[in-house]
Amino acid sequence: xxxxxxxxxxxxxxxxxxxxxxxxxxxxxxIENSIDAGASEIKVEVRQGGRRLIRVIxxxxxxxxxxxxxxxxxxxxxxxxxxxDLYRIATxxxxxxxxxxxxxxxxxxxxxxxxxxxxxxxxxxxxxKVIKRQKKGALxxxxxxxxxxxxxxxxxxxxxRKESTEARHISDLVTRYALAYPSMRFSLLSExxxxxxxxxxxxxxxxxxxVYGLETARQMLEIAPLQEPVPSQRDPKGQxxxxxxxxxxxxxxxxxxxxISGYVGAPSLHRASGRYLTILINGRWVRDQxxxxxxxxxxxTLLPKGRYPVAVVRVALSPQEVDINVHPAKAxxxxxxxxxxxxxxxxxxxxxxxxxPIPVVAxxxxxxxxxxxxSLRPSPGQMALEVQRTEExxxxxxxxxxxxxxxxxxxxxxxxxxxxxxxxxxxxAHERVLYERLxxxxxxxxxxxxSLLEPLSLDLSPEEAAIVEExxxxxxxxxxxxxxxxxxxxxxxxxxxxxxxxxxxxxxxEVIDEASRQAGRWEExxxxxxxxxxxxxxxxxxxxxxxxxxxxxxxxxxxxxxxxHGRPTMIHLSAEQLQKEFGRS
Numbered sequence: 001x002x003x004x005x006x007x008x009x010x011x012x013x014x015x016x017x018x019x020x021x022x023x024x025x026x027x028x029x030x031i032e033n034s035i036d037a038g039a040s041e042i043k044v045e046v047r048q049g050g051r052r053l054i055r056v057i058x059x060x061x062x063x064x065x066x067x068x069x070x071x072x073x074x075x076x077x078x079x080x081x082x083x084x085d086l087y088r089i090a091t092x093x094x095x096x097x098x099x100x101x102x103x104x105x106x107x108x109x110x111x112x113x114x115x116x117x118x119x120x121x122x123x124x125x126x127x128x129k130v131i132k133r134q135k136k137g138a139l140x141x142x143x144x145x146x147x148x149x150x151x152x153x154x155x156x157x158x159x160x161r162k163e164s165t166e167a168r169h170i171s172d173l174v175t176r177y178a179l180a181y182p183s184m185r186f187s188l189l190s191e192x193x194x195x196x197x198x199x200x201x202x203x204x205x206x207x208x209x210x211v212y213g214l215e216t217a218r219q220m221l222e223i224a225p226l227q228e229p230v231p232s233q234r235d236p237k238g239q240x241x242x243x244x245x246x247x248x249x250x251x252x253x254x255x256x257x258x259x260i261s262g263y264v265g266a267p268s269l270h271r272a273s274g275r276y277l278t279i280l281i282n283g284r285w286v287r288d289q290x291x292x293x294x295x296x297x298x299x300x301t302l303l304p305k306g307r308y309p310v311a312v313v314r315v316a317l318s319p320q321e322v323d324i325n326v327h328p329a330k331a332x333x334x335x336x337x338x339x340x341x342x343x344x345x346x347x348x349x350x351x352x353x354x355x356x357p358i359p360v361v362a363x364x365x366x367x368x369x370x371x372x373x374x375s376l377r378p379s380p381g382q383m384a385l386e387v388q389r390t391e392e393x394x395x396x397x398x399x400x401x402x403x404x405x406x407x408x409x410x411x412x413x414x415x416x417x418x419x420x421x422x423x424x425x426x427x428x429a430h431e432r433v434l435y436e437r438l439x440x441x442x443x444x445x446x447x448x449x450x451s452l453l454e455p456l457s458l459d460l461s462p463e464e465a466a467i468v469e470e471x472x473x474x475x476x477x478x479x480x481x482x483x484x485x486x487x488x489x490x491x492x493x494x495x496x497x498x499x500x501x502x503x504x505x506x507x508x509x510e511v512i513d514e515a516s517r518q519a520g521r522w523e524e525x526x527x528x529x530x531x532x533x534x535x536x537x538x539x540x541x542x543x544x545x546x547x548x549x550x551x552x553x554x555x556x557x558x559x560x561x562x563x564x565h566g567r568p569t570m571i572h573l574s575a576e577q578l579q580k581e582f583g584r585s
Contacts, residue, residue, distance in 0.1 A: 020101050022160060023050025023149055024169035029098035030144050031177055034058035035283075036092055037142065040200065041185040044174055049166030051149055051157075059141040062114040065121040069133075072108075072125060074100045092284055104128040105156070106149045112142040127152050171195055175211045176278055176285040179312050182207045204312065208263060212276075216310065220263040223313070223352050258317045258341065260348040264295075265310035266356040267302040267562050276310040281322060286333050291315070294342045298349035301435065301528070302356075302559060303566040313345060356561060399560045399570070404547045411538040413547045420575040426542060426550065428563035430535035431528075433553045434498050435564040438527050442478065448497035449479040456492040456504055457485065464488070464512050474523065475511070478530075498534030507533045528564040 020026060027044060034042045037060025047053040063071055074097065102108060103125045113120030120138030124131055150157040160166060167190050178186040178198040185200035198207050208217040262280070279291050291313070299309050323334040335341045402415035402422055413424040441447040460468065465488040468475070475482060479496030495504060510533075511526045536542065542550070554560050554569065563569055 020105060020149075022169060023054060023166050024173050026050065026054050026102055026106075026146050026149065027056065027170050028173055029102065030054070030056040030146075031174070032092035033098065034060055034142070035177070035181060035184070037061045039141065039184065041187075042177075043187045043189070044170070045189045046167065046170055047191060049160075049163030050170055051160065051163070051166070052147065054146040054149070055143065057141070057143045059139070062117075062120070062141055063110075063112045064114055065117060065135075068110065068112060068121050068123050069130060071110075072099050072103050072123075072128070072130075100128065102146055105153050106151065107147045109145040109147075110142065111136055111138050113138040113140055115140050172275070173285070176280075178207050179204065179211065179278055180280045180283050180285060180314070204263065208312070212310070216265075216269065219266050219269040220310065221266060221352050221356060223260055223262050223264060223348050225259065225261070225348075258315070258321075258344055260313065260315055260344055262312045262314045264298075264313070264349050264352055267299065267353065267566060268356075268568065269310050270303050270307035270566075271310060272307065274308040277308065278312045280312070280314045281324075281333050282316060282319065284324065284333070288333060290335075290338055290342055291345050294346040295349055298346045298353060299566075300524070301564040301566065302353060302562045305565060307566065311349070313349065315341065315345065317341070354559065399555055401555070402551050404544060404551055406544075407542055407547065410541055413542070413551065415551060417572075419572065420578060421573045422570050423573070424551065424554070424570040425538075425563075425568070426540070426547075427535050427538050428565075428567050429550055429554045429560075429569045431531045431563040431565070432557050432560060432569055433550065434534050435528060435531040436557045436559075438478075438496065438498065438530060442527075445477070447477065447479040449481065449494045450497045450499070451481070451494045452492065452504075458482075458490045458492055458505065458508060460488045460490065460512070462488055464509075465490070467512050478527070480508075496530060496534070498530060531564055 020029075023046065027046075027050065031042060031044070034056060037058060039058035039060035041059050043055075043057040045053070045055040045057075099108075104127065107124070107126045109122065109124045111120055111122050120136050122132070122134050122136040124133075150160070171188060171190075174186055174188045175196060178184070178196070182198070182204045183200055183202040184198075186196070186198045187194065188196040196210065198210050205217060205220075205222075208220060212220075274292070277292060277295060279286055279288050279295075281288070295309065295311055295313060303309065321336045323336070400417040400419060402417045402424075405414045405416055407426075408414050408423065411426060413426055413429070415422045415424060438447065468482065468490060469484075472482060479494065480492065481494035482490050482492055485491045492504065492508060495507075499507060507529070510529050536546075536550070561569060
């Protein structure tokens with residue numbers, strides 16, 4: 001085919017495809033326009049998952065009647081003047097592509113009025129072409145109705161998911177912007193039914209309650225501001241899976257007014273996917289791999305494997321420090337000093353998690369029959385049993401001083417504290433102690449090693465032998481003394497001192513297996529494995545002196561509430577709960 005210039009109609013549809021991927025994309029662009037217009041209330045209404053109708057109503061400044069048609073011209077915007085403004089963008093929109101892209105693939109009706117004008121204007125477009133314009137009485141602000149999305153691009157329509165899926169994407173987006181702007185009132189209606197409404201009180205915690213529910217919100221901790229140096233990151237040799245841009249040296253949170261705020265879930269609050277992690281950059285919801293990694297790293301060893309945190313992390317910094325013009329849908333950003341931002345986020349979240357509360361056990365108890373209509377009441381003799389659950393006590397910087405009372409089931413240490421009784425998982429607690437001891441010794445390049453009375457012969461597969469050879473220096477730095485003994489056989493002459501007992505051959509094979517599976521970050525996983533193999537086991541008798549010493553060592557750790565796998569080391573039965581159960585309250 002010969003080279004030719006595309007027609008304006010084709011160009012507009014191509015451009016629209018970059019910006020408008022699905023109904024949620026339309027909602028996003030319209031909400032951002034409303035926010036930029038200074039709205040205090042934004043209402044979103046959808047039908048058929050946004051395919052049939054999307055309507056966004058705001059009480060913002062509105063558009064002057066003489067500029068309404070211009071708003072639908074490509075690259076027309078009130079938010080930029082020249083190229084230099086691209087490097088200090090303080091608004092959510094700026095390209096002048098949203099409205100023309102939406103209009104190109106739908107039927108759009110806009111009603112708008114400014115405070116200065118007595119009457120508003122109605123403009124209707126189909127496929128990007130104006131078909132109607134008239135004066136219309138209206139409140140100050142703008143109403144944009146988008147009907148029959150992708151009516152003229154049936155191929156794109158086929159790629160949409162079922163209505164419930166598209167509606168869920170819209171709901172996720174509305175709630176994310178409610179979290180970003182708690183002082184604005186957001187509401188979402190689907191098929192005439194209210195799905196979400198925020199109060200606009202200005203409190204992020206109030207929005208958390210509306211989005212996640214009161215029980216989840218109670219388990220979230222407010223991020224405290226940081227004004228202290230950020231320590232060097234883990235993996236000093238650069239062998240971990242650190243994304244590009246993460247600093248190897250300590251940084252300070254001081255560049256260009258960098259501020260981290262928001263809420264993060266206690267380690268006991270986690271989910272099976274990462275969709276409950278919300279990152280907001282200067283009020284913009286983005287999917288940032290760098291900061292997502294920073295938050296996950298802050299939870300390192302605090303969450304069970306395969307689980308994800310619940311968090312809303314807001315990053316505020318000078319517009320000159322962040323480039324938002326890197327993605328057609330403005331879903332990604334690029335930082336001028338990515339290392340400093342990464343370090344500040346990780347430090348702020350980790351510092352907050354150190355004050356996470358200890359799980360409190362509320363024992364099962366019988367509740368009285370609820371006052372329900374007769375037809376809905378349970379039959380005689382039926383009662384509702386409240387399922388045992390985990391609650392949270394007020395956060396404290398460290399665990400309280402504990403007095404050991406004994407051992408339960410050869411697995412749990414019973415201890416008394418100032419606020420009641422504590423049950424400590426002896427294996428989980430010892431894992432945490434050994435894990436932090438290993439990291440401390442490794443940081444000083446002085447991991448304690450213990451020679452074996454007789455060398456242990458390890459017959460490895462060719463792949464396992466290659467992995468050992470590749471990581472021999474690293475293994476030796478962790479206390480292993482390995483030497484080749486011909487072919488794929490190695491002699492193990494010494495091990496880290498914490499591996500006093502247990503199956504050393506099995507421990508070594510797990511180390512090798514981690515190295516083969518984890519690639520860049522196997523070291524930290526095998527340290528956890530070492531701590532697990534070296535820790536006292538469930539079912540093992542401990543003397544009173546051993547239990548006291550274990551509790552004393554646990555109190556000195558940085559993260560005493562969880563083992564390196566993320567399981568809790570202890571649970572708490574409060575004095576008040578005991579009094580209540582014994583009828584003394």
